[in-house]
Amino acid sequence: MPGENAQTPFPVRRTTWRWRILFIKVWLIAAFLLVIFLGLGVTAIMAGTSDELEWGQRVSAFGVGALIIVAGLGILKALIPEKAFAVLLRKGT
Secondary structure (H helix, E strand, O other), X not given: OOOOOOOOOOOOOOOOHHHHHHHHHHHHHHHHHHHHHHHHHHHXXXXXXXXXXXXXXXXXXXXXXXXXXXXXXXXXXXXXXHHHHXXXXXXXX
């Protein structure tokens, strides 16, 4: 009815502490995996600059390292909302 106080059919419930801890653990694991992924890319680039490998292996290692870092930065960009970038890039007020 138009004059009545509109309420949602399902009340909003707070999550239990177990779900909150699980949520935090999943994000921590994702952050560590992203750091490990980017570290793998840096290691491959460092291997590409090594004099111990043949020229073809060095080029391959450098290329793979660059691709890994680009993919990791793409994942990082997907995680951070665009509004956060706008705040960082906004010129002084």
